[in-house]
Amino acid sequence: MTWTEKVSMRLAKRLKTEEVPHSLGKLAHGIEIFLLNAINLAALIVCSLLLHLFAETMLLFFLFYFHRLFSSGAHLRSPWTCLGATLALMLGGGFLLKHLPVLPAPYAQLLVLIGTGISFGINFRHAPAEHTYVPHDPAVQRRSRSIVLWLIGVGCFLSISLVGYNYHISMTYTLAVLLQSVLLLPSSYRLLSRLAKS
Numbered sequence: 001m002t003w004t005e006k007v008s009m010r011l012a013k014r015l016k017t018e019e020v021p022h023s024l025g026k027l028a029h030g031i032e033i034f035l036l037n038a039i040n041l042a043a044l045i046v047c048s049l050l051l052h053l054f055a056e057t058m059l060l061f062f063l064f065y066f067h068r069l070f071s072s073g074a075h076l077r078s079p080w081t082c083l084g085a086t087l088a089l090m091l092g093g094g095f096l097l098k099h100l101p102v103l104p105a106p107y108a109q110l111l112v113l114i115g116t117g118i119s120f121g122i123n124f125r126h127a128p129a130e131h132t133y134v135p136h137d138p139a140v141q142r143r144s145r146s147i148v149l150w151l152i153g154v155g156c157f158l159s160i161s162l163v164g165y166n167y168h169i170s171m172t173y174t175l176a177v178l179l180q181s182v183l184l185l186p187s188s189y190r191l192l193s194r195l196a197k198s
Contacts, residue, residue, distance in 0.1 A: 008028040040086045040087075
């Protein structure tokens with residue numbers, strides 16, 4: 001049992017009452033996810049400030065996690081491996097976005113269309129990913145899939161429209177939704193499973 005699981009279980013035992021509809025395990029899992037996300041966010045803020053990538057990294061991070069709320073995706077079990085992967089993914093993405101050359105509008109719009117089109121296809125086929133906090137109710141899963149597909153469609157339209165006005169926001173959205181979508185693929189689960197064992 002990791003230290004975050006122990007802390008989460010202690011907090012869950014203190015918070016659990018008869019009125020709380022969730023089991024002790026679900027409550028502890030929710031607390032642990034909150035703790036891990038808070039640690040990841042704090043580390044990401046510090047590292048992005050040190051590397052002068054704050055604006056790019058934070059926007060990427062929030063767009064990525066906003067979509068992740070509806071679609072879920074591959075997770076790493078170890079909090080430290082998760083932290084390392086989050087930092088590598090978000091800081092790498094922030095670096096790429098900061099140094100991305102500005103393409104002419106038609107090429108940028110095509111890039112947005114391709115990126116969000118691939119994301120739409122992956123989400124259509126694999127979202128929402130099964131996880132302990134995602135109900136296995138088909139109606140809830142269909143609703144989550146509909147929400148994420150709608151978000152990608154609207155995001156694609158807005159990103160294509162904004163290319164001429166705010167190029168970096170368009171590219172950031174496209175990268176965020178593409179990164180999140182890749183984490184829905186079965187091959188991503190296999191890769192992260194191998195990472196967790198090593």
